[in-house]
Amino acid sequence: MSGGVYHEIIISGYGGQGVILNGSILGKAATIYDKINATLVQSYGPEARGGACSAHVIISKETISYPYVHNPHILISMSQEAYENNIDSLRDGGLLLTDTDLVKRRKNDERHVSYSIPATRMAEKLGNKMMANIVILGYLASLSDAVNAESLRNAVEKSVPKGTEEKNLKAFEKGYKRGEKQKSGTG
Amino acid sequence: MEGTEQFIMGDTACAEGAIACGCKFFAGYPITPATEVAERMAKRLPQVGGTYIQMEDEMASMAAILGASWGGLKSMTSTSGPGFSLMMENIGLGIIMEVPCVVVNVQRAGPSTGLPTLCAQGDMMQARWGSHGHYEIIALSASSPQELFDITIKAFNLSEKYRLPVLVLTDEVVGHMTEKVVIPPYDKIDVYSRRISTLPPEEYLPYVSDEDMVAPMVGIGEGYRIHSTGLTHDKRGYPVITAPVQKEMMDRLIYKIRNNVDDIVEYEEIEMADAEIVVIAYGISARPALKALEMARDSGIKCGMMKLITIWPFPEKRIRELAPQVRGFVVPEINYGQICLEVERCSAGKTEIVLVSHAGGAIFHPNEILEVISRL
Numbered sequence: 051m052s053g054g055v056y057h058e059i060i061i062s063g064y065g066g067q068g069v070i071l072n073g074s075i076l077g078k079a080a081t082i083y084d085k086i087n088a089t090l091v092q093s094y095g096p097e098a099r100g101g102a103c104s105a106h107v108i109i110s111k112e113t114i115s116y117p118y119v120h121n122p123h124i125l126i127s128m129s130q131e132a133y134e135n136n137i138d139s140l141r142d143g144g145l146l147l148t149d150t151d152l153v154k155r156r157k158n159d160e161r162h163v164s165y166s167i168p169a170t171r172m173a174e175k176l177g178n179k180m181m182a183n184i185v186i187l188g189y190l191a192s193l194s195d196a197v198n199a200e201s202l203r204n205a206v207e208k209s210v211p212k213g214t215e216e217k218n219l220k221a222f223e224k225g226y227k228r229g230e231k232q233k234s235g236t237g
Numbered sequence: 238m239e240g241t242e243q244f245i246m247g248d249t250a251c252a253e254g255a256i257a258c259g260c261k262f263f264a265g266y267p268i269t270p271a272t273e274v275a276e277r278m279a280k281r282l283p284q285v286g287g288t289y290i291q292m293e294d295e296m297a298s299m300a301a302i303l304g305a306s307w308g309g310l311k312s313m314t315s316t317s318g319p320g321f322s323l324m325m326e327n328i329g330l331g332i333i334m335e336v337p338c339v340v341v342n343v344q345r346a347g348p349s350t351g352l353p354t355l356c357a358q359g360d361m362m363q364a365r366w367g368s369h370g371h372y373e374i375i376a377l378s379a380s381s382p383q384e385l386f387d388i389t390i391k392a393f394n395l396s397e398k399y400r401l402p403v404l405v406l407t408d409e410v411v412g413h414m415t416e417k418v419v420i421p422p423y424d425k426i427d428v429y430s431r432r433i434s435t436l437p438p439e440e441y442l443p444y445v446s447d448e449d450m451v452a453p454m455v456g457i458g459e460g461y462r463i464h465s466t467g468l469t470h471d472k473r474g475y476p477v478i479t480a481p482v483q484k485e486m487m488d489r490l491i492y493k494i495r496n497n498v499d500d501i502v503e504y505e506e507i508e509m510a511d512a513e514i515v516v517i518a519y520g521i522s523a524r525p526a527l528k529a530l531e532m533a534r535d536s537g538i539k540c541g542m543m544k545l546i547t548i549w550p551f552p553e554k555r556i557r558e559l560a561p562q563v564r565g566f567v568v569p570e571i572n573y574g575q576i577c578l579e580v581e582r583c584s585a586g587k588t589e590i591v592l593v594s595h596a597g598g599a600i601f602h603p604n605e606i607l608e609v610i611s612r613l
Contacts (some may be wrong), residue, residue: 074415078244081417088244090415094354115528116603117414 055086055111057196058119062104062136063128065094068183072126073105075187075205076197080109082208083201089117102131109196124194126186127153128169137162145194147186165193165232172224181221184210188222192229199226240422247412248315250382251341251405252277253420254389255313258428260339261287262312264301266294266320269353270409271343274315295320299327302338307465309456311393311430315341317409319350321360322367329368331402332490334465335444335452337431339392341405343412344520346571346597356409357597358520358571362578364404365549371487373494375501376404376549380523382416388546394429395501399493400451406548408571410521410600438462442472444486450493494550502552505544508534512541513564514613517556517580519545521600522569528603533610540610548576553583560584565613569593569606589613 059076063069073090080088087110094103106119125140126147127133133153140146142161150168169185184206191199203222210218238253245253252274255263263278265271275291282289287310292298295316302312316324321342331338342364346357360367364376375395379385385407396403434441434453438461446452455461468476469483494501508530509515518526523544533540543559545552556579560566565588568577577592584590593609595601 074244077415081244082242088416090244091410092413115524115531117410117524118600 055109055196057107057109057124057194058122059107059109059124059126059196060104060119060122060136060139061107061126061128062102062132064132065101065103067128068180069103069128070094070105071209072183072187073107075202075209076107076109078209079197079201079205083204084198086111087114089114091117102129102135104132104136124190124196126190128182128186130154147190147193149182149186165189165229167225167228169225172228173221176217176221176224178217181218184218184221185225188225188227189229190225191222192226193233238420241420243418243420244415245382245418246273246415247379247382247385247407248273248343249277250386250418251315251389251407251412252281253418254386255311255339255393256281256285257386257420257423257426258390258393259311259430260313260393261285261310262289262302262305263287263314264290264292264298264305264312265314265316266292266298268295268317268320270345270356270412271315271317271320271341273412274341274343278313278315295323296327299324299331299340302340303327303331303334303336306336306338307334307457307463309459311337311397313339313341313393315343317343317345317353318347318360321363325363325367328402329370329372330467332368332372332374333370333467333469333486335400335490336402337393337396337400338402339389339396339405340402341389341407344406344408352598354409355598356521356571356600358406358408358522359575359597360406361548361570361572361575364406371491373401373491374404374549375399375401375494375547376406377503377546378406378519378548379411379546380520380544381411382414383418384546385411386418386420390426390428391503394427397431398429398451399497399501400431400454401494404549406520408521434461443474444470444472444489446489446493449497450489498550498554501547501550502554503546504552504555505546507542507544509541509543511539513539514541514567514610515559515563515565516540516542516567516569516606516610517545517576518542518569519548519576522571522595525601525603526569526606529606529610532603532607536611538610545576551579551583553579556580556583557585560587563588565589565591567591567593567606567609567613569595569601569609571595571597571600
């Protein structure tokens with residue numbers, strides 16, 4: 051696509067991990083703060099919690115006509131099932147982010163740029179494993195230019211339950227710093 | 238919410254549109270994929286001095302909003318396929334009693350329970366003919382959360398202006414899709430509210446219409462004598478079971494819409510100046526259709542698109558005009574051919590028409606539409 055910014059992203063995990071919320075935060079960062087276009091569509095089973103679910107996000111300078119993602123540039127997987135279901139669709143050179151403790155990646159995957167972070171464990175240390183999704187968003191902010199990191203921080207602050215902003219921003223920074231270290235090879 | 242930009246779901250945008258134009262009453266029964274409309278209304282109505290009632294079923298929901306509207310409030314309900322079927326009886330009651338209200342149908346795949354969480358566009362003809370007897374209806378369609386916000390306001394305006402239930406037809410994907418929605422300051426939104434009679438109670442008759450065939454209303458409980466019934470009725474609203482009164486009443490129900498088609502019908506034309514092939518699309522299908530149009534243009538095909546916003550009354554004047562000028566119409570819809578039938582009727586054999594059909598449960602990939610455009 052011409053015109054610069056264009057990212058297709060799939061965030062996948064199971065219901066209750068904040069997968070859809072992450073999609074919403076990404077879209078909010080892109081539209082409300084970066085002032086470009088974004089769509090979010092979601093798919094999940096009949097159950098609200100525990101079943102496989104995924105968020106399809108497209109971020110683009112151009113108008114987005116077709117909102118589904120078939121070959122993402124970025125795949126975030128927070129469960130083994132989510133990883134297995136989506137890894138083959140990730141395009142060559144695509145960015146893969148997984149939770150170290152929840153996803154066992156295939157060996158010798160040279161098609162993709164892969165990073166992993168013990169997001170759930172880090173969130174647990176911060177006092178609430180429910181913030182694993184925010185840790186991974188910070189991690190994404192460091193490793194990708196899909197959205198501006200500052201816009202993501204703003205969107206996190208506006209999207210999490212009132213009273214938890216500070217904790218969540220701390221979780222975001224943990225993820226962000228881990229990404230920075232890994233990028234520079236010191237992590 | 239007013240004067241802000243939000244990244245919100247289509248269903249939420251629909252509810253915000255209703256709030257923005259002064260809806261003060263919602264009665265409904267939750268059903269996927271329309272539940273988020275009700276959920277948002279439950280949260281928002283108490284904040285604006287309105288009332289939300291969760292009813293025992295969709296028949297009662299429809300009856301409740303008719304009553305609330307007679308009481309003077311802008312009222313709305315939302316549902317999906319199975320609930321829409323149950324509402325049909327009382328939608329007819331709203332038509333014959335001439336009650337302004339808005340009914341939102343976030344379509345899912347049927348028949349019956351079908352695919353509760355997945356999309357379709359199978360209720361287009363049901364929206365037109367689902368209640369018994371012959372009547373005119375207004376139905377609008379949206380292909381994004383922003384449009385859903387905008388057409389919900391338009392639906393209220395038209396229902397208040399022409400005194401009838403107006404249908405908002407969207408689908409699971411638009412309803413559950415999240416996108417940026419601009420919510421203007423409320424005082425910048427064009428809002429039409431029902432014409433209120435200025436006559437004193439002793440002179441007022443509820444079905445004496447003005448020149449545009451629409452009768453001014455008064456609120457029940459304001460000292461006026463009001464009688465309204467599902468039976469054929471005269472100017473007083475009293476049942477009169479005769480052919481002449483039936484004709485008088487029916488002429489009003491039919492021609493208050495037919496005579497005002499130009500005011501009601503809205504569509505969008507894209508790349509039409511030199512178009513030889515025209516895609517006629519609506520709702521979610523208009524999005525992959527637009528992508529297909531871009532791809533067709535890139536490969537040198539002179540393709541244009543007519544995106545329907547008003548579904549009923551059908552924009553037949555424009556299609557009659559276009560038919561002899563173009564090589565063909567391509568009609569993608571997530572059903573086995575409903576709006577396509579209307580396009581065929583209006584084209585009267587003057588051009589080729591190709592239906593692109595989808596059984597439901599997913600939306601078209603742009604390539605599926607492009608392939609048909611390329612073959613024509």
